[in-house]
Amino acid sequence: MKKFAVFGNPITHSLSPVIHQMFAKSTGEEILYEKIQAPLEGFEQAVMDFFAQPNAVGCNVTMPFKTRAYEMAGQSSPEAQVAKAVNTLARMHEGGFQGFNTDGVGLVADLKANNIVLEGRRVLLLGAGGAARGVVLPLLNAGIAKLGICNRTQSKAQAIVDEIACERLECVALEAASDWQAEIIINSTAASLSNALPGIDSAALVRCEVAYDMAYAKEPTVFMRYALDNGCDLALDGLGMLVEQAAAAFTIWTGKTPATREVVNKVRAEYT
Ligand code: ATR
Numbered sequence: 001m002k003k004f005a006v007f008g009n010p011i012t013h014s015l016s017p018v019i020h021q022m023f024a025k026s027t028g029e030e031i032l033y034e035k036i037q038a039p040l041e042g043f044e045q046a047v048m049d050f051f052a053q054p055n056a057v058g059c060n061v062t063m064p065f066k067t068r069a070y071e072m073a074g075q076s077s078p079e080a081q082v083a084k085a086v087n088t089l090a091r092m093h094e095g096g097f098q099g100f101n102t103d104g105v106g107l108v109a110d111l112k113a114n115n116i117v118l119e120g121r122r123v124l125l126l127g128a129g130g131a132a133r134g135v136v137l138p139l140l141n142a143g144i145a146k147l148g149i150c151n152r153t154q155s156k157a158q159a160i161v162d163e164i165a166c167e168r169l170e171c172v173a174l175e176a177a178s179d180w181q182a183e184i185i186i187n188s189t190a191a192s193l194s195n196a197l198p199g200i201d202s203a204a205l206v207r208c209e210v211a212y213d214m215a216y217a218k219e220p221t222v223f224m225r226y227a228l229d230n231g232c233d234l235a236l237d238g239l240g241m242l243v244e245q246a247a248a249a250f251t252i253w254t255g256k257t258p259a260t261r262e263v264v265n266k267v268r269a270e271y272t
Pocket of ligand 1: 129
């Protein structure tokens, strides 16, 4: 049986095994998918041990190991190179592993699945950490008109803009966000994890159509509530992105494209 795993620390709450088993069932695969809590000093060894098993096909990687997974990968996708972070490793025929970052394609797939048109839109991305870096290229590749990056520490947003050097990408100062006329605002900051707001003025949300929080919880996040309270039409959380990034990894490993919407609904109903 093909073997998969997700590495993290902590890892107890990971939904990846449940999601991948649902994909396996719907695509006729039989898989083993385990959670592995690697010790902080022993991540690389744990990955090597995993891939030493002949039936090990691939693994996911989550906090705090995504940067180290990137450093381990013999080759990595363009998205992973921009992010300097890998959430998916796949065994290469010639030995070693290839690294991918499927977070961004997951985000774009979830936005599309929610009938949100990206082509020609002005999208404002809040945050400039690893989570933001992971989604910049797929958003630009989805045909948006302009991607603004807005971060509490502006120099980090500017660094991403300088690195990618795309005329549709620009750095937006926090105090300029309300005048930027974003149609879609995506929160990638770690603020939601501590029930805090990302520091954007409420005026930025008044004419915004979609507020997307990469975080998710049983109840709408503080950012989603803030967006709706201030006039934004629609607020979504990141559970769909979680499922879609997993689906992209599943496709890399198996060549099969699992259906995702029923998985999102099931995971939301039964596991959040
Ligand atoms: P991740 O990999 O989740 O992106 P990270 O690389 O540590 O984590 O980045 C965290 C991001 O959340 C950063 O953009 C950070 O802003 P700074 O660069 O100014 O630190 C942002 N962030 C975290 N807490 C925040 C808060 N309370 N308000 C606004 N931004 C916050």
